Amino acid sequence: MTGLTLTFLGTGTSVGVPMVGCRCETCTSDDPRDQRLRCSVLVESEGGSSWLIDAGPDLRQQCLREGITALDAVLITHPHADHVVGFDDLRRFTVGADETLPVYARPSCLEVLGKMFFYIFNGENRYPGYFKPEPVAVDGEFQLGGFEVVPVPVEHGKVECVGYLFRRGGEPLLAYIPDCKRISPEGMEALAGVDCLVIDALRRKPHPTHLSIDEALAVAGELSPGQTWLTHIAHEVLHARDGAGLPEGVQIAYDGLKLQL
């Protein structure tokens, strides 16, 4: 036991599944595992801390579904719309006049957030209901409630993007890498021996900025984690069909899935 609980708030690619205007087999599937909100997870520690990774367009719905009423920090992987446009909805977590919420992100990501949500950051809004973030520029490992959190730089198109690795006492417990095409040798070294790997696996067909299922399996094969969960799934993937026949220890994640690590 690592003392962490992981809840998948969303496991879908940027447009979500079902996709607007699509009548394909997955988009019309009645398997609830084929309904995927935009990617985000909640990480909870046995010490009672709750950390959100990414704040996409479905954040409000995800918080209501999972009964999330308090957060201790928000970690952002990169500023693509499907990971940040729910940022304003974080206002419900800084209701009190003096309440703030730490937001961890790479400096380039904080810069984009500052442009997208200028009214949150420009200090002019004193209305108590507004979101009051406490931006923390991520530059290497940081501490969260007794865990070490290591940003793992990954290649994902033109945007600077990281995954997050949670360690305790140097032991790699959980890695969350929702958007990724390639992991550097240094990144792979940091991830070596991780117990639970959550990784981008968009679809079977290769994509320029996301790992395909086969590419994600190659990463998992190299790291051989205790368990691997595929996320950021597109509508080309039908859960029951494509989940069957994956190597042992590898499964497709789905919305609402909760793992006690």
Ligand SMILES: [Zn+2]
């Ligand atoms: Zn994404």
Ligand SMILES: [Zn+2]
């Ligand atoms: Zn479809």
Ligand SMILES: [Zn+2]
């Ligand atoms: Zn992205």
